[in-house]
Amino acid sequence: MGLFRKRVLQPNPIFEALEVDMHCHLVPNVDDGSKCLEETVECLNMLNAVGYKRVYITPHFQTPRFENDEDDITERFYNLKKEVADAGVKIELAGIGGEYRIDTGFSKRIESPRFLKVANKYVLVEFSLHHAMMGVDEMIFDLQMKGFELILAHPERYPYLGIHDQRMEQLKEQGVFFQPNVLSLGGFYGKEAMKRAYEIIDRGWAEFLGTDTHNVLYAEALRNVSHDRKVWKILEQHEFLNKTL
Numbered sequence: 001m002g003l004f005r006k007r008v009l010q011p012n013p014i015f016e017a018l019e020v021d022m023h024c025h026l027v028p029n030v031d032d033g034s035k036c037l038e039e040t041v042e043c044l045n046m047l048n049a050v051g052y053k054r055v056y057i058t059p060h061f062q063t064p065r066f067e068n069d070e071d072d073i074t075e076r077f078y079n080l081k082k083e084v085a086d087a088g089v090k091i092e093l094a095g096i097g098g099e100y101r102i103d104t105g106f107s108k109r110i111e112s113p114r115f116l117k118v119a120n121k122y123v124l125v126e127f128s129l130h131h132a133m134m135g136v137d138e139m140i141f142d143l144q145m146k147g148f149e150l151i152l153a154h155p156e157r158y159p160y161l162g163i164h165d166q167r168m169e170q171l172k173e174q175g176v177f178f179q180p181n182v183l184s185l186g187g188f189y190g191k192e193a194m195k196r197a198y199e200i201i202d203r204g205w206a207e208f209l210g211t212d213t214h215n216v217l218y219a220e221a222l223r224n225v226s227h228d229r230k231v232w233k234i235l236e237q238h239e240f241l242n243k244t245l
């Protein structure tokens with residue numbers, strides 16, 4: 001049997017170079033992320049094993065799929081912080097943010113903003129994964145006018161927004177920070193997203209990297225990507241701002 005057993009790789013702490021993960025879905029049962037405390041603990045232990053020291057958790061805020069409330073999420077976060085400390089998790093839960101989908105309900109959020117910001121500074125936003133939505137540019141502009149700094153989550157995951165698309169360049173000109181997913185670099189979301197992720201980083205457009213960990217499948221993929229030499233190279237050759245969070 002030993003002959004056929006698949007060798008399980010040990011996690012490699014390559015993400016020590018980043019120190020901080022700023023995008024994951026590990027408050028149990030509030031979105032499509034972790035389903036229970038045990039799953040959160042397992043994922044956090046993996047994040048720690050691949051080198052992360054601190055983590056910001058960023059549940060989805062999305063109309064109508066995840067109608068989360070900022071106060072409720074904050075309370076859950078502080079309870080979780082105690083529970084994971086009791087469970088012996090070594091990684092620090094540095095703070096609570098949100099991943100805000102720019103969707104039909106988003107304009108209301110701009111009117112009376114209560115955003116949970118990463119490191120009390122950045123609003124993490126995402127677009128529809130399937131189609132371009134009207135009015136996105138205006139909403140981004142409105143937010144910036146109100147003084148918010150924006151990070152666009154996984155810019156490589158919008159198939160309608162190619163790397164050579166003028167809108168991509170325009171977002172950078174507007175001062176929107178970009179955060180590709182580290183798992184995109186390992187092909188977790190397919191070849192096209194992988195190609196776009198490398199291109200975005202090569203262009204010098206990625207200020208942050210995030211894991212976007214949802215559950216144990218992502219944690220496994222993270223362990224695999226910690227052995228990917230192309231990813232090591234990216235971490236060696238590029239400076240990211242994760243540590244500043």
Ligand SMILES: [Fe+2]
Nearest residue numbers: 023099153212
């Ligand atoms: Fe996410």
